[in-house]
Amino acid sequence: MDGAAAFGEKAGRAEGAGPLLSVRGITRHYGARIGCADVSFDLWPGEVMGIVGESGSGKSTLLACLSGQMAPDAGAVIYDGPDGPVDTVTMNEPARRHLARTEWAFVHQNPRDGLRMGVSAGGNVGERLMATGARHYGRIRAAAAGWLERVEIDPARIDDRPRQFSGGMQQRLQIARNLVSGPRLAFMDEPTGGLDVSVQARLLDLLRGLVRDMGLSAVLVTHDLAVVRLLADRLLVMKDGRVVEQGLTDQVLDDPQHAYTQLLVSSVLQV
Numbered sequence: 001m002d003g004a005a006a007f008g009e010k011a012g013r014a015e016g017a018g019p020l021l022s023v024r025g026i027t028r029h030y031g032a033r034i035g036c037a038d039v040s041f042d043l044w045p046g047e048v049m050g051i052v053g054e055s056g057s058g059k060s061t062l063l064a065c066l067s068g069q070m071a072p073d074a075g076a077v078i079y080d081g082p083d084g085p086v087d088t089v090t091m092n093e094p095a096r097r098h099l100a101r102t103e104w105a106f107v108h109q110n111p112r113d114g115l116r117m118g119v120s121a122g123g124n125v126g127e128r129l130m131a132t133g134a135r136h137y138g139r140i141r142a143a144a145a146g147w148l149e150r151v152e153i154d155p156a157r158i159d160d161r162p163r164q165f166s167g168g169m170q171q172r173l174q175i176a177r178n179l180v181s182g183p184r185l186a187f188m189d190e191p192t193g194g195l196d197v198s199v200q201a202r203l204l205d206l207l208r209g210l211v212r213d214m215g216l217s218a219v220l221v222t223h224d225l226a227v228v229r230l231l232a233d234r235l236l237v238m239k240d241g242r243v244v245e246q247g248l249t250d251q252v253l254d255d256p257q258h259a260y261t262q263l264l265v266s267s268v269l270q271v
């Protein structure tokens with residue numbers, strides 16, 4: 001039985017009936033080295049799952065496997081899509097690309113990886129709408145301007161290129177480009193990494209508001225426990241590619257059970 005069939009019953013289509021994402025046994029090696037091993041969890045609609053761990057613990061590898069950017073060696077990632085549950089590991093590439101364009105968002109740590117630097121701010125946001133079928137130029141431009149405002153960028157700058165923006169503005173633009181089409185699931189890789197502390201705080205506030213207002217589900221990778229404290233409902237703690245602890249964010253951070261999590265929380269391992 002394939003993964004989708006195996007989990008189909010559990011992740012039924014009825015609203016609120018099952019998880020949005022069921023991750024089972026995801027494993028990926030690089031030669032003899034473990035990237036991530038046997039990772040399983042459910043992500044429920046509207047929930048933010050934080051994945052934390054020190055550098056090299058397997059966070060990026062796991063996120064790449066979940067978001068279809070890397071093929072795992074083993075495991076299933078069942079997404080409860082518009083036509084019912086599908087295993088995104090075994091689905092064909094065009095179908096996966098379609099999902100990534102319409103249902104998912106991916107926010108990169110470096111905005112340059114998620115923006116088209118040669119295209120105007122409005123173009124960056126509008127492009128994603130066009131990819132989901134919008135055709136009316138006036139409406140696309142109005143929606144783009146509305147989203148610039150929503151991420152606190154002056155809509156008068158709609159024709160500016162991203163490189164004319166500060167790092168924090170570029171990150172907010174990347175978020176607007178990703179969320180304009182109303183995705184159900186966002187993958188975020190260190191979305192506040194590389195920014196000044198004050199810029200980070202503003203971005204976190206903005207992200208928290210958007211996630212709440214849109215009822216967005218998200219998988220959020222970070223090594224920064226302050227970020228998950230603010231954004232994540234639940235946490236997976238990774239060490240050497242494996243999940244060593246998981247639970248509600250406050251529970252894990254306030255009462256860590258695993259020795260490694262205790263070290264993380266006491267800042268010893270934080271970079």
Ligand SMILES: Nc1ncnc2c1ncn2[C@@H]1O[C@H](COP(=O)(O)OP(=O)(O)OP(=O)(O)O)[C@@H](O)[C@H]1O
Nearest residue numbers: 030033034035053054055056057058059060061062
């Ligand atoms: N392309 C690669 N080739 C070989 N080994 C790799 C490759 N990418 C990652 N690894 C190894 O896989 C393990 C997990 O790395 P990964 O980048 O997923 O961790 P991470 O927690 O995301 O780290 P960071 O926070 O530094 O990005 C590490 O041991 C790493 O050395």
